Amino acid sequence: SSSSSSFQEQLLYSYNKQYNENHKSNINIKEKDLCTTLLPRPTPTTLSLWSHHMSNILDASKHYPDIDEFQYHDFTALLLHFMTPDRLQRSVKTLPLDWTPVERSLGVLQRRLTFIQSEMDSYRIKNNLQPNDVIPDEAMKIINENPNAPRKLNLLIMGGSVTMGVVGHINPVSSSGYMRRSGAWPARLEQFLPRLFNGVNLLNVHTMALGGTNTESAITMWDYQLLAGDIPYPDILINAYSTNDMHWNSMQDAIARNQTLEQSLMELSQAFIRQVMTPKRSCRHAPPMLLYFDDYVGNEQHEVLATMASTQSMNLLSGYYGVGSISYADAIRDIRYGDTTEWWFSSNWFEGGKYTRAVHPHMGMHISATWVVAYYLFNLVTTYCSLPEIETKPIKGMPETIHRLHAGIERSSKGEWDYDYQSINGLPPLRASKKNLEGGPREKPRGIPPPLTNTLSLEHISDTWREDASENAALWKTIPECLAEGHFDDTIDHDSLPKPCVFSWVVNMERRLDQPKHLAGKLKPYLSSNDGWTAEADNNKLGWVPSSGLGSKFSLEFKKVPQQVQMMTWMIMRSYGEKWEGSKLKVEAWSGNKKLASDEIVGYHDKKTSETYNIKMKLIDQDSESPGIPAGSDLKVTFELVGGTTFKISGMAICDH
Secondary structure, eight states, X not given: OHHHHHHHHHHHHHHHHHHHHHHGGGTTOOOOOHHHHHOOSSOOOHHHHHHTOHHHHHHHTOOGGGTTTOTTHXXXXXXXXXXXXXXXXXXXXXXXXXXXXXXXXXXXXXXXXXXXXXXXXXHHHHTTOOTTOOOOHHHHHHHHTOTXXXXXXXXXXXXXXXXXXXXXXXXXXXXXXXXXXXXXXXXXHHHHXXXXXXXXXXXXXXXXXXXXXXXXXXXXHHHTTOOOTTOOOOSEEEEEOHHHHTSHHXXXXXXXXXXXXXXXXXXXXXXXXXXXXXXXXXXXXXXXXXXEEEOOOOOSSSSTGGXXXXXXXXXXXXXXXXXXXXXXXXXXXXXXXXXXXXXXXXXXXXXXXXXOOOOOOOHHHHHHHHHHHHHHHHHHHHHHHTSOEEOOOOOTTSOOXXXXXXXXXXXXXXXXXXXXXXXXXXXXXXXXXXXXXXXXXXXXXXXXXXXXXXXXXXXXXXXXXXXXXXXXXXXXXXXXXXXXXXXXXXXXXXXXXXXXXXXXXXXXXXXXXXSHHHHHXXXXXXXXXXXXXXXXXXXXXXXXXXXXXXXXXXXXXXXXXXXXXXXXXXXEEEBOSGGGTXXXXXXXXXXXXEEEXXXXXXXXXXXXXXXXEEEEEEOBOTTTXXXXXXXXXXXXXXXXXXXXXXXXXXXXXXXXX
C-alpha cells in the first residue's frame, strides 16, 4: 500500500541522512573495513541473510567426498528444513562484552579478502571473463595459496570425542558414511565457509580433539601451550568440551573431589576462561576471542534438569566474563524431547529397542552443528557492522580505517576520565558541563573481573577488581599503548608463543603424532635406556606402554635444560578389567645425585570405561627446598612398572611451572 511504502521510504531516508552525517568526519579515510566491503547498508541481520540464501547454504553443505554425487542431498535438505533460521538464532546465547577481538579479527579478514579480490579481478581480466563469472577451482586454489597473501584468520576448536567425530558416520542414507575427523563438524565447517563464499578461503580451522579429555585437560594443554607445531596462535578459540564435561567420568571425578557436578563445572570452566583471557605477556598475543559451544544433548544423567548443568554454568560464566556462547543443544532440545527415539540430531538412546546410555551423536548433528557455529560467526559480523561508526584518532603503525562504538573502547579523552561523550550518531550536545552531575560510573578497570567465588561480595568487588588491574597493569595495555612502545601489530602476523616446556607431547594432537612409529620417534632423542617399553595403538588408542609387563623400565634424559624446570605433568589413561588390575607406575626425577620427585601412579580404576588423567609432579631440591632446577642443569626421569601388567602414557609436559 502507499502508506507502507511511505513508511519504508521514511525509514530509509532517515537512515541515509544519519549515515551521511556520521560519515562527514570520516570522509578522508581511504581504507574500508570488512563491513563496507562485504555488506549493504543498512546492515541486514544474519537471520535475514540466512533466510534468503537457503539454496546456497544447502549447496555449500556438500561434503568434499560427496560433491559430485551428493548422495546425502535429501538428508541434508531435511535437516536444513528442521534447522530453521529462528532455531539458529536461538542457538546464539551470549555475545562478547568487549568487541575488540571481533574488530581485530575482521581486520585480518579484510586484509586477506582485499588481496584475494584483487587477484581474482586480475585473473578475470587476463582470461577475458566477466566480473561475475565463476573462476575455476584450480585457479582459486592457486590464488588462495599465494604466499604473498595476508594470513588467514586462525580458528582453534578444542574438544573431546564428539569433536573428533566418533560414530559421526552413522546416518539413514548409507552404511559407510565418513570416518571420524573428516566427517566431524569442525572439518565440515572448514569446507562450508569457502564453498559459501565462492571458493575464497579466509579461515584456518584447526582442531585439538582427543577422546576422554574435558575442560580440565584443556587447562593443562593451554597453560603449557601443547599446541601441535602446525597450529598457530588462535584469533578465535572454541571450547567444545560440554559433552565430556557432563560425562559419567566427570561426574565421578567431581564426587572424588567431594564436589557436585555443578560445582566442578563452575570451577574448571572458570579456571579455563581466566587462563585464556589473561595475556601470557605484555603486548604480545592478545587473548583470543573465546567462545563456548554447548553440544550436550546426551543422557549421562537420568533427570532432565540434571542434564542442564553445563548449560547453566555456561550461561552464568559467559554473562559474568563477557565471553560468547553458542548452544546447539538449545536449538534442537524441543525436537529431541518431543521424540527421544530420533537419532538424526543426537545419539540413539533406543538402539535395539531398549533404552541405553549413548553419548556420541550421529551425522545429522555434525551437519547441523556446522550451521549453528557458522551462523554464530556470521552473527558476530552483522552485529558488529550494525554498531555506530565513530571518529577515532589515527594510531601510528595501524592502517587508518573505520571503527565502531562498542563496550570495549575506553571512553576517555584528554588523558582523563570524562565519559568521552560525543554528540554523534543522533546524540545532542550536552547543555551543561557533565562534571556537575555526580554519581556517574568511574572508568571500568582493565582486565577481567575477580574470580567468582562464594565469598566475593558486592561491597568489595569494585576495590578487588581495581587492585587486580593495578597489580597486573603491564598485561592489560591497549593496542595504541603497545604500538607506542615499538611493538608490531600482531593481527598482521603472529610470532610463536614462548614455550614453557622443554619437552611436551600429547598423542593424536599433532598430525605427525598419530601412529606408533611417530611416537617412538618423538621419544627417541631423549630415551637414554629402554627395557620393555614401546609405542602401541591398541583399540585405536595410541600410547607408550610396557610390552614386557611387570618390571619394564625406561629413562629420559635432558642435558643442560634451556630454562628452569619446576613441574612434570603426565597424561595417563586409566582403564578397567583384568588386564589393568593393579596397574602402577613408579616415576622418579633426578638432577645429578639429587632426587627431585618420586611418585607411584595408579593406572587402574573401577569405572567401566577408559579415560585420560593429568598427573602433576612438582620438582623440589630436597637439600635447599628450592623449587625445580635452574637452566643449564641436567634432568633424568626414570619409569618402572611396579604393579600389574600394563600401563599407558598418552602425553608428557616437562615445564617451567
